[in-house]
Amino acid sequence: MVPLLKKGLEIIPQSIFILDRFHLAQRIQGACPEPHRRGELWKAIEEGSWEEVEALLLKALSRGKNSRDQRGLENLYIYLSRNWEGIQNARHYRELELRISAEAHGSLSSQLDSPIVPWAGGGRE
Known part of the structure; x- marks a missing residue:
């Protein structure tokens, strides 16, 4: 889902990617x-x-108990590194007390994920 939202940055002028705290x-x-x-x-x-x-994750990886724990920590490291800008943007905009609409994000991602459907029947001309 995040790659779709990031794609929206190319479409919507002056938009900023913010990683929501729930998914983080x-x-x-x-x-x-x-x-x-x-x-x-x-x-x-x-x-x-x-x-x-990074230091905390690398330390945790060195203490990893099994391959499943290791994979989870590696995936978290990758997720955080790929989304660090969105995490920092969320911190910045929270300080400005701006509100983010999850519905808008959902709407955008569904539009980006859907093929273009032509008007049918009695549609607009």
């Missing part, structure tokens, strides 16, 4: 089940420190 939290929760480690990671994210986020 889902990814972190899934890959990092230990509450204190999640807390450290959230703190680094909130501070906007990619270096600290």
Whole structure:
């Protein structure tokens, strides 16, 4: 879904990609089940420190207990690195108290994902 939303940046002038906190939290929760480690990671994210986020993930990867844990952490690392700009934009715009409409995001992604359907029958001419 994120690649579709990012595609919208090319279509909508002056648009800014913002990664919503719900999906960010889902990814972190899934890959990092230990509450204190999640807390450290959230703190680094909130501070906007990619270096600290990267260090925490690399440290967790070195302590990985099994290949499933490793894969989850690797996927989280990739997700965060690919979406870091959107995470930082979310921090910035939250500080400005702007609200983001999830419905608008859903609407845009469904439009980008759907083929163009010609008017049928009694449609517009």
